[in-house]
Amino acid sequence: MNKMLSFIKQEALEKAREIWVKADKEFAIGKDKLEKQEKKQSRLSTPRLSMKRNTKDLRLPRRSPNPHSPPNPD
Secondary structure: OOHHHHHHHHHHHHHHHHHHHHHHHHHHHHHHHHHHHHHHHHHHHHOOHHHHHHHHHHOOEOOOOOOOOOOOOO
16 A cells, blocks of 8 residues: 555656646746747837938038138038
8 A cells, every 4th residue: 555655656746847847848938939029029119220321410520620610511
C-alpha cells in the first residue's frame, strides 16, 4: 500500500513540474509577443524625419567672418 501511495505521489509531482514548465514557456512566449507589439507600436507612433525633405531645413546658416554682419542666405 505504501509503495502505491509513493508511486501516485511521485506521478503527481512530475505532472505538476510539467505543468509549471509549460506555463513558464507560455508566459515567456506571451511576454515576447507583447514586447514586440509594443516596439512596433512605438515605432509607428514616433515621427521620423525624411532626410531628403528636411536636410536643407536642418542646415545652419553660414557664418560670415565678421560676427556683426548678417548671415549669408543660401
